[in-house]
Amino acid sequence: MTETLAETAPEAEGPLPEFPMPRAAGCPFAPPPTARALHTERPVARVRLWDGSAPWLVTRYADQRALLGDPRVSSEATRPGFPHPSAGFRENAGRRRTFITMDDPEHARIRRMVTGPFAIKRIEAMRPGIQKITDGLIDTMLAGPTPVDLVRALALPLPSLVICQLLGVPYEDHDFFQRKSSVLINRHSSAEEVVGANEALTDYLEGLVAGKLAEPADDMLSELAGRVRAGELTRRDAANMGVLLLVAGHETTANMIALGTVALLENPDQLAVLRETEDPKAVARAVEELLRYLTIVHNGRRRVAREDIEIGGETIRAGEGIIVYTGTGNWDAEVFAEPERLDIGRDARRHMAFGFGVHQCLGQPLARMELQVVYGTLYRRIPTLRLATGIDQLPFKDDGLVYGVYELPVTWTS
Amino acid sequence: MSGEGGGSRKGEGEGKGVTMRVEVDVPKCVASGQCVMIAPDVFDQNEEDGIVVLLDEQPAPELHADVRESAVVCPAAAIRVVEK
Numbered sequence: 237m238t239e240t241l242a243e244t245a246p247e248a249e250g251p252l253p254e255f256p257m258p259r260a261a262g263c264p265f266a267p268p269p270t271a272r273a274l275h276t277e278r279p280v281a282r283v284r285l286w287d288g289s290a291p292w293l294v295t296r297y298a299d300q301r302a303l304l305g306d307p308r309v310s311s312e313a314t315r316p317g318f319p320h321p322s323a324g325f326r327e328n329a330g331r332r333r334t335f336i337t338m339d340d341p342e343h344a345r346i347r348r349m350v351t352g353p354f355a356i357k358r359i360e361a362m363r364p365g366i367q368k369i370t371d372g373l374i375d376t377m378l379a380g381p382t383p384v385d386l387v388r389a390l391a392l393p394l395p396s397l398v399i400c401q402l403l404g405v406p407y408e409d410h411d412f413f414q415r416k417s418s419v420l421i422n423r424h425s426s427a428e429e430v431v432g433a434n435e436a437l438t439d440y441l442e443g444l445v446a447g448k449l450a451e452p453a454d455d456m457l458s459e460l461a462g463r464v465r466a467g468e469l470t471r472r473d474a475a476n477m478g479v480l481l482l483v484a485g486h487e488t489t490a491n492m493i494a495l496g497t498v499a500l501l502e503n504p505d506q507l508a509v510l511r512e513t514e515d516p517k518a519v520a521r522a523v524e525e526l527l528r529y530l531t532i533v534h535n536g537r538r539r540v541a542r543e544d545i546e547i548g549g550e551t552i553r554a555g556e557g558i559i560v561y562t563g564t565g566n567w568d569a570e571v572f573a574e575p576e577r578l579d580i581g582r583d584a585r586r587h588m589a590f591g592f593g594v595h596q597c598l599g600q601p602l603a604r605m606e607l608q609v610v611y612g613t614l615y616r617r618i619p620t621l622r623l624a625t626g627i628d629q630l631p632f633k634d635d636g637l638v639y640g641v642y643e644l645p646v647t648w649t650s
Numbered sequence: 651m652s653g654e655g656g657g658s659r660k661g662e663g664e665g666k667g668v669t670m671r672v673e674v675d676v677p678k679c680v681a682s683g684q685c686v687m688i689a690p691d692v693f694d695q696n697e698e699d700g701i702v703v704l705l706d707e708q709p710a711p712e713l714h715a716d717v718r719e720s721a722v723v724c725p726a727a728a729i730r731v732v733e734k
């Protein structure tokens with residue numbers, strides 16, 4: 237299991253497993269069986285991607301942490317060998333550069349332009365407002381007919397309203413930006429569709445930045461407009477950052493709300509504990525555990541080696557692609573005992589659902605707080621909440637870069 | 651710096667007369683807020699860019715476990731803990 241294997245042609249041992257891998261039927265929460273098998277048998281292994289390339293899939297927690305924290309590992313999507321999730325992403329990589337696909341020091345310099353509003357205390361100050369929005373959305377649900385699609389009624393509007401407010405994007409435009417985002421993050425969207433959706437969103441954000449240049453308000457797009465005026469960013473750069481924040485800011489949290497609810501409804505004993513607790517710390521612990529258990533950003537952290545790297549008994553050569561599959565890392569029994577058990581009482585803070593290393597999620601304090609509010613409110617206000625369909629009937633987002641459900645019909649006893 | 655972030659389970663030597671010194675490597679910090687969430691008496695963040703501010707270089711023993719955990723989860727390996 238050493239250099240000789242790594243140096244042989246990828247195909248030498250028979251066909252490589254294709255990535256992404258399908259989940260097992262009837263196990264919508266577990267990482268794919270093939271990924272779990274690699275995790276125990278060959279934790280650093282080549283896989284085959286849609287374009288025929290054969291990057292390394294890294295499945296063990298310790299190796300993942302090491303690589304994501306290693307400056308020899310690059311996030312630059314324009315480097316040859318970078319493992320793109322789809323043709324659309326490859327096409328977009330050159331057109332749209334934001335700090336998520338940059339390396340330090342450039343990454344750090346630009347990320348720091350937008351870190352301020354996500355500081356713990358500033359996010360904490362938003363809690364009463366987020367509680368109010370959540371209560372309002374639940375009031376509307378309770379006043380209307382059942383069944384209700386929880387995605388449309390709560391999961392999507394809540395984070396969308398919040399990120400709109402933070403950025404200074406008019407919420408009335410949510411149909412437009414939610415539609416374009418879902419094209420952007422679907423693996424099966426064609427290159428033209430991805431580029432088109434990205435252009436539409438960037439043009440839209442650029443228009444908003446122009447508006448903030450003329451008439452600044454107290455929001456993040458106005459801060460970015462200030463940087464444009466100071467000559468630190470172009471208007472297009474600011475618009476690209478706006479797109480990243482808008483898309484990352486609503487899609488992910490929305491999927492955690494909906495999929496987290498499915499997981500809790502399937503684990504009624506855990507749901508009961510969460511519903512009964514008065515302790516905000518217990519709710520916060522449940523949020524970390526659900527993040528670990530579901531690892532919704534399930535297409536792996538995509539990277540490329542700048543130099544040769546020895547890891548897990550293999551040598552990753554400079555220029556080779558790396559996919560850090562945190563889904564299995566977060567189910568690594570070395571770190572999380574009985575990982576397949578959803579246990580909202582466990583200490584899951586070391587999970588990598590927000591990634592690890594310098595690119596670790598910028599919006600994590602906001603995401604955590606939104607989830608704490610929703611998980612701490614929804615099941616208490618609607619204690620009889622249940623699926624209005626069989627779990628096997630739910631449309632899971634297997635084709636998405638972010639996992640979740642497209643629709644979640646729920647009902648309750650009034 | 652490596653070694654602190656190895657995901658290894660520490661926790662031996664808890665309490666009893668152990669002194670702890672904390673250092674932060676400000677240029678490395680990515681403002682994740684994890685340390686502030688776990689040990690708010692020891693770490694804070696800068697108002698304008700959320701970068702770490704060390705409040706207490708020699709935290710009391712009852713804070714040691716949280717400080718160690720902060721060093722483990724810090725995504726940027728920006729927290730160093732020295733115990734004697």
Ligand code: HEM
Nearest residue numbers: 335336484485488489492533589590591595597598599603
């Ligand atoms: C539950 C919700 C969320 C999850 C699971 C999540 C997950 C992630 C992950 C895994 C990464 C790492 C990407 C990488 O290493 O390549 C990331 C980065 C990022 N996230 Fe999130 N995220 C969530 C919510 C948010 C929110 C609410 C926002 C913002 C407003 C946001 C903004 C970002 C940004 C800007 C980055 C790039 C950071 C960088 O490259 O330095 N995310 N997120």
Ligand code: SF4
Nearest residue numbers: 679680682683685724
């Ligand atoms: S945990 Fe690390 S990166 Fe995050 S704020 Fe603290 S020092 Fe900075």
